[in-house]
Amino acid sequence: MRDTCKTALLGATLLLATTAGARATEPIGPSDVTFVETAVSAPLTGTPGNPAEGRKAFANVRMGNCLACHKNSEMSEQLFHGDVGTPLDGVAERWKPEELRAIVVNSKKVFGPETVMPGFYSLEAGVDVAEAFKGKTILTAQQVEDIVAYLTTLKN
Amino acid sequence: MRLRTIVPMAVGILAVGLAGAGLRADPVEDKLVIDGEVELVTRAKAPEGHPFDEVVSGWHYRTDETRALQQDSFANPAMLYVERGAEIWKTVQGAAGKSCASCHGDAAESMKGVGAHYPKWNAAAGKPVNLELQVDACRKNNMQAEPYKFDHADQKALVTYIKHQSLGAPVAVDLTQGAMQSWWDKGKDLYYTRTGQLNLSCASCHEQNNGKYIRADHLSQGNVNGFPTYRLKDADVVSLHGRLRGCVRDTRATTPKAFSDDLIALEVYVTWRGTGLAVETPAVRH
Numbered sequence: 001m002r003d004t005c006k007t008a009l010l011g012a013t014l015l016l017a018t019t020a021g022a023r024a025t026e027p028i029g030p031s032d033v034t035f036v037e038t039a040v041s042a043p044l045t046g047t048p049g050n051p052a053e054g055r056k057a058f059a060n061v062r063m064g065n066c067l068a069c070h071k072n073s074e075m076s077e078q079l080f081h082g083d084v085g086t087p088l089d090g091v092a093e094r095w096k097p098e099e100l101r102a103i104v105v106n107s108k109k110v111f112g113p114e115t116v117m118p119g120f121y122s123l124e125a126g127v128d129v130a131e132a133f134k135g136k137t138i139l140t141a142q143q144v145e146d147i148v149a150y151l152t153t154l155k156n
Numbered sequence: 157m158r159l160r161t162i163v164p165m166a167v168g169i170l171a172v173g174l175a176g177a178g179l180r181a182d183p184v185e186d187k188l189v190i191d192g193e194v195e196l197v198t199r200a201k202a203p204e205g206h207p208f209d210e211v212v213s214g215w216h217y218r219t220d221e222t223r224a225l226q227q228d229s230f231a232n233p234a235m236l237y238v239e240r241g242a243e244i245w246k247t248v249q250g251a252a253g254k255s256c257a258s259c260h261g262d263a264a265e266s267m268k269g270v271g272a273h274y275p276k277w278n279a280a281a282g283k284p285v286n287l288e289l290q291v292d293a294c295r296k297n298n299m300q301a302e303p304y305k306f307d308h309a310d311q312k313a314l315v316t317y318i319k320h321q322s323l324g325a326p327v328a329v330d331l332t333q334g335a336m337q338s339w340w341d342k343g344k345d346l347y348y349t350r351t352g353q354l355n356l357s358c359a360s361c362h363e364q365n366n367g368k369y370i371r372a373d374h375l376s377q378g379n380v381n382g383f384p385t386y387r388l389k390d391a392d393v394v395s396l397h398g399r400l401r402g403c404v405r406d407t408r409a410t411t412p413k414a415f416s417d418d419l420i421a422l423e424v425y426v427t428w429r430g431t432g433l434a435v436e437t438p439a440v441r442h
Contacts, residue, residue, distance in 0.1 A: 080371045082368070084368045084369070116360040116361075118355055124355070125352065125354075126350035126407060126409060129351075129353050129408065129410070138354070
């Protein structure tokens with residue numbers, strides 16, 4: 001644990017120290033993400049998010065499965081959009097990219113502990129996590145970056 | 157057998173398709189009348205201490221086609237299980253050479269209304285038992301037969317048959333017997349405990365969000381008055397513990413064991429949440 005912390009911290013420092021576009025740094029671990037109020041400014045990885053990949057991860061039921069709870073008109077080719085959460089149309093105009101990152105990483109830090117939206121890059125899970133998912137985040141750091149990049153394209 | 161199962165399945169697929177067409181937020185206003193004769197109570201004033209004012213059957217949250225299937229006992233595919241249950245009821249099994257009928261006679265009389273009061277405190281077991289466990293106890297102690305394996309087709313058929321004898325009777329668990337209240341308390345705790353990687357509790361979906369859609373599924377209050385229930389998605393009858401296991405597993409949590417203390421406690425509590433609703437067994441759901 002201590003080792004991973006150190007590596008992650010080092011990763012974060014490196015990220016800060018190098019200019020944008022730097023590659024091959026370790027992703028920031030889920031326990032090392034820094035929230036400032038409702039924002040996470042530092043990208044989780046050194047590879048900028050790819051909106052096309054993010055679009056796929058958003059819809060994929062084994063990845064983001066965001067359509068389970070959110071309507072998204074930009075994806076009208078997909079059947080059945082849920083309405084447990086807010087429609088995401090024009091979401092990029094309501095939240096800054098660093099806020100969207102915070103929402104996807106751990107929505108509870110933004111909406112409060114009662115929200116039903118899962119934390120997609122958080123280890124704050126419920127009890128009795130199934131063996132296959134223990135100690136794992138729902139999305140990888142890169143998938144979060146990709147989805148955030150996709151969300152920033154959702155303008156009215 | 158084939159035809160009766162396949163036709164409703166096709167209707168089911170159609171029904172799911174329609175559900176997504178218009179996102180309807182409210183449960184449908186309609187009356188549940190079986191074969192144009194028996195009207196069932198699908199909305200009831202909630203018991204004291206319930207989070208809602210009114211408890212509503214899951215039937216109201218299903219599409220026109222699915223609701224219609226349940227209203228016609230010829231079209232309801234689970235009626236085959238009722239028929240199979242009636243056969244098992246009078247079949248001799250086990251070393252004692254007895255059938256259920258040997259002791260209980262005509263189920264239409266002896267089992268009338270019985271299922272509406274389960275789970276029920278059982279002093280000998282020192283815990284609440286549900287119908288599956290009661291049937292197993294009779295098989296073991298009174299017939300010298302093996303208990304059923306969980307979700308064996310015969311277990312589902314027999315329990316569906318017994319519960320069907322309570323069709324229309326209001327769900328009423330007796331919390332005054334034995335330690336029922338503490339099992340209810342434990343069940344309530346579990347109901348509000350978030351589980352799994354997705355970090356959701358029963359209440360996250362069935363209390364906070366009933367009436368909303370989670371992808372194509374219209375979330376109901378999660379009442380149990382229709383179990384065992386025919387599920388179009390599975391093209392099969394689903395037991396209550398089968399359904400509860402599925403709902404927990406979907407939060408990416410360890411799937412609890414059928415008839416474990418946790419699931420029995422949850423059954424006590426969830427059954428109470430549907431107090432006053434008519435037993436609909438066998439209900440039809442997606």
